[in-house]
Amino acid sequence: MKRMPFLVVIVALAFGSMACPRAMAAPQAANRYETAGIDDEASVGVFLRTLKTAVRHGDRKKVASLIAFPVIARVHGKSEQVKDAAQFVRWYPQIFNARVKKAVAKQNEKDLFVNWRGLMIGDGELWFGPAVKGARLTIFAINN
Template sequence: MAAVAIFLVLGAACVFAAPPARAAGKYAVAGIDHDASVALFLRTLKIAAANNDAKKIASLAAFPLHTSVHGKPGQTVSPALFLRRYPAIFTPKVKKAVARQREKDLFVNWRGVMIGDGEVWFAPVKGGRLKIIAVNN
């Protein structure tokens, strides 16, 4: 009889327990809730890079933007400075990495999502919007 009572108590506890946590998406470790937003961001960046649309790429970036130009780390503090330095920042090597990147092969960690071998990093910023946070050439 005691065994039946314990079974009933445990069964009731299971019914009233907290619901299971929802499955985390592929990009959850980077703080990204919706995997589809990554695919859309990558597609938008690929189109802008293919069209050499510096203004569009600047609109996709968070400032100050971490940059590494010719191996020298620094920051690009504004969209205007980004536009002036665009040829030195978004080099053919960076554009090639963006063009070749497939969404299914993106690397992700707590810092964000990496394109290529680290040529471009993007992550959610204030308000959760995805933005480019680093460009390394």
Template sequence: MKKLLIASLAAMIALSGAALAQTAADMNKNLDGLFGEHQAYADFFAKLKTAVGSDDKATVAGLVSYPFSARINGKAVKIKDAKHFAADYDQVITAKVKDAVVKQKYETLFANAQGVMIGDGELWFAKAGKDVKHMTMQITAVND
């Protein structure tokens, strides 16, 4: 019985390691299954990563779903537009958030029905909009 338990645990550990070692093709398949497509998510991620990595405030601000709620100096703030987001960029895209985005690899993104998560939840993106016909890929949450 003890040998069976040890063998079962070893198999679970091996399988969990394999599940964590995803490829870009695995991520594409995951996104296709969740959202019916992957290319828009891959393209958005690449654009976001480049913009955040180079502190391109205007581009990042253009990728946000407005109005946007953020915590700035410990207070909830409603950011109404890209100009306001760019003005408060350094308080929203903190060093922790930037680090998570820059270090994130496409193949290790986490995705569920709510969207795609970067890092440990530092940033989320998904298709958003007022109605299905006008949905576009946007940043939906930033958590420091």
């Protein structure tokens, strides 16, 4: 008599899962970048590879195309507002110094720190993400 409730539970579970195959299906992998407002996970890898290639080749204009201006960066030892791509290209050696270049070169996509503000490269040398949910990815903070 004591086994009857146990048997009822087993039968109910068996028939319940047959009636609802989705209940047994593996859960969908979550978008790890959703917190940062990024819908397209693949866009992060594309952005990071583009940035790494541009920095490795010293392509100042390409790097500039990945930045949301104006942006604050240290130039000649003081904090400056970099107003546009032309100004960034001029100041590139001071802005993308050895520390920033090393952080970019070492960054793996799987190790990106993600929060509601965006994605962080290195120890915060660069932050990038969409300006608004669904917008293209851009660098919005440079901590050189």
